[in-house]
Amino acid sequence: xxxxxxxxxxxxxxxxxxxxxxxxxxxxxxxxxxxxxxxxxxxxxxxxxxxxxxxxxxxxxxxxxxxxxxxxxxxxxxxxxxxxxxxxxxxxxxxxxxxxxxxxxxxxxxxxxxxxxxxxxxx
Amino acid sequence: xxxxxxxxxxxxxxxxxxxxxxxxxxxxxxxxxxxxxxxxxxxxxxxxxxxxxxxxxxxxxxxxxxxxxxxxxxxxxxxxxxxxxxxxxxxxxxxxxxxxxxxxxxxxxxxxxxxxxxxxxxxxxxxxxxxxxxxxxxxxxxxxxxxxxxxxxxxxxxxxxxxxxxxxxxxxxxxxxxxxxxxxxxxxxxxxxxxxxxxxxxxxxxxxxxxxxxxxxxxxxxxxx
Numbered sequence: 001x002x003x004x005x006x007x008x009x010x011x012x013x014x015x016x017x018x019x020x021x022x023x024x025x026x027x028x029x030x031x032x033x034x035x036x037x038x039x040x041x042x043x044x045x046x047x048x049x050x051x052x053x054x055x056x057x058x059x060x061x062x063x064x065x066x067x068x069x070x071x072x073x074x075x076x077x078x079x080x081x082x083x084x085x086x087x088x089x090x091x092x093x094x095x096x097x098x099x100x101x102x103x104x105x106x107x108x109x110x111x112x113x114x115x116x117x118x119x120x121x122x123x
Numbered sequence: 124x125x126x127x128x129x130x131x132x133x134x135x136x137x138x139x140x141x142x143x144x145x146x147x148x149x150x151x152x153x154x155x156x157x158x159x160x161x162x163x164x165x166x167x168x169x170x171x172x173x174x175x176x177x178x179x180x181x182x183x184x185x186x187x188x189x190x191x192x193x194x195x196x197x198x199x200x201x202x203x204x205x206x207x208x209x210x211x212x213x214x215x216x217x218x219x220x221x222x223x224x225x226x227x228x229x230x231x232x233x234x235x236x237x238x239x240x241x242x243x244x245x246x247x248x249x250x251x252x253x254x255x256x257x258x259x260x261x262x263x264x265x266x267x268x269x270x271x272x273x274x275x276x277x278x279x280x281x282x283x284x285x286x287x288x289x290x291x292x293x294x295x296x297x298x299x300x301x302x303x304x305x306x307x308x309x310x311x312x313x314x315x316x317x318x319x320x321x322x323x324x325x326x327x328x329x330x331x332x333x334x335x336x337x338x339x340x341x342x343x344x345x346x347x348x
Contacts, residue, residue, distance in 0.1 A: 012157045014193050018164040025171050056153070058241050059281065083153040105160040108167055 002029035004049035004119045009039040009065065010081065011058050019052075022108055028115075036060030036068075043069055043076070049119045051078045052111070055093060063095050070097045077118035081106060132318055139315040140262075143269040144215075147234050151208045154237055158201040165193050207233050214262040222261040224289045224296045224342070225250035231268045231287065235276070243281035246272075249288040255296045257342040259323045264298070264340075267323070270316035271300040271338045278310050279303065294343055295325075301337040310336055 006028060010016045016032035023030040033039035036057050043051065051069060055062040066078055077099040084093055084103055094101035099118045102111055128136065168190060172182050210230060213219070232248050239246045257264060268287070275285050285302045304310075312329050320327040320340060328339040 012161060014161045014197070015157065015164060018161065018168055018193070022164065022168055022171055056241060059243050083156040104156045105163040108164070 003027050004115070005029045005047065006031075006115060007039065007042055007048045007051045008032040009034075009036070009051065009057070009062070010054040011035060011056075012054075019106070019108075023112075026112065028112070036062075036065040039065055040068055043073065048076065049122075050099075050115045051076060052081060052115070053078050053098075054081045054083075056083060066095055066097055075122050077122050079111070079114055079118060127321065128318055132314075136315055136318050136322070139270065139319075140266055143266045144262075147211060147265075147269065148208065150237055151204055151211070151234070155201060155204050155208075158197045158204065161193060161197045162201075165190050165197075211265070214265055215260065219260055221256040221258055222264045223256055224264065224298055225255075227261055227264045227268070228287050228289055228298060231265060231272070234265070235272060238276060239285075242276055242279070244276060244279045245284035247284045247286045249286065251288070251290055255289075255291060257296055257323075259342070263319065263323050264342075267316060267319050267340050268298065268300070270313045270319065271340065274310055274313060275300055275302045275336075275338070292341065294341065297339055297341040299337055299339050301335055304331060304334050304336045312338065 003026075006023065008016050008019050008023075008030060010019075010032070011034050013034055016034065020030040020032050031042065033042050036059055039051075039053070042048075053062050053065060053069075057065065060068075062080065066080070069076060069078060078097070080094060080098045080101040082093050082101060082103055091101065099121075100114050102114065172186075173180055175181075207230075211234060214230075228248050228250050232246050235246055272285065272287075279285050279302050283303045285300065288299045288301065290297050290299065312327070316338070317327050323342060325340060325342040328341060330337045330339065
């Protein structure tokens with residue numbers, strides 16, 4: 001029995017697949033999408049408890065994907081990922097509708113804590 | 124290099140040079156961050172596999188090979204990015220007073236690869252004037268291409284290509300940034316680019332014809348290899 005379902009949206013395939021693999025080890029049901037269009041199709045097709053979304057995506061940007069997800073599923077929490085290199089600068093990048101934002105490289109335990117907090121808040 | 128400009132134009136041009144340097148290095152650092160992130164997650168995955176509790180640890184060979192391939196791919200990618208960053212950083216060196224347009228066009232294609240991918244646009248290059256030299260610092264040419272490409276990339280329809288060509292004219296080498304105009308709307312030519320080309324003792328020409336828009340950076344003077 002998984003703890004919750006998460007969709008990872010990042011165009012870096014090796015990052016997305018490794019995250020999915022590691023989350024699965026921790027009894028978290030994880031899937032991934034490499035761009036905004038396929039991500040939106042997945043979100044519509046099946047229920048997720050939380051979404052982890054990269055700000056920079058090819059084609060439709062992460063912010064546009066966030067707005068479209070929130071327009072259809074206002075209660076689905078979305079955690080943004082950013083490649084902003086500075087330790088504290090990424091907080092300013094968090095879009096208003098996002099639950100939280102984490103900077104790359106992502107600490108998995110910290111990400112899981114944020115996902116759990118997001119899921120709990122929206123239960 | 125900017126003696127003929129008004130103080131306002133000079134300030135704006137200098138700001139544009141800083142912006143060029145900042146944006147391109149930021150883009151490379153973002154990509155390096157992705158490389159580090161992948162290595163970091165795969166290190167974590169190895170730790171996960173080692174923490175299974177089995178002694179001796181049994182790891183599926185195919186799975187291990189996959190992780191090793193990821194490490195190796197990202198090490199190669201990181202090395203290429205560091206070389207690119209280093210070459211770009213040295214383009215401002217005081218002792219570099221000549222630039223090979225073909226080499227700089229190739230460098231520009233690499234520097235802009237990720238930004239182009241993000242917009243689903245291709246940057247194609249054709250470097251016929253290889254070996255010729257422009258008597259300016261390499262950074263000035265990269266900066267001019269930054270200004271020409273920035274506007275073009277925003278307006279280029281997804282799925283299409285921006286072509287950067289080098290050619291030799293009777294007055295010297297020129298670099299042409301050519302893009303499809305169809306559906307692109309009006310393209311504003313950068314005043315900073317015009318000022319920069321004047322500072323390089325060159326000219327900027329723009330051409331709109333047959334559904335295409337071209338910005339030609341014409342440089343004066345050259346020396347053959």
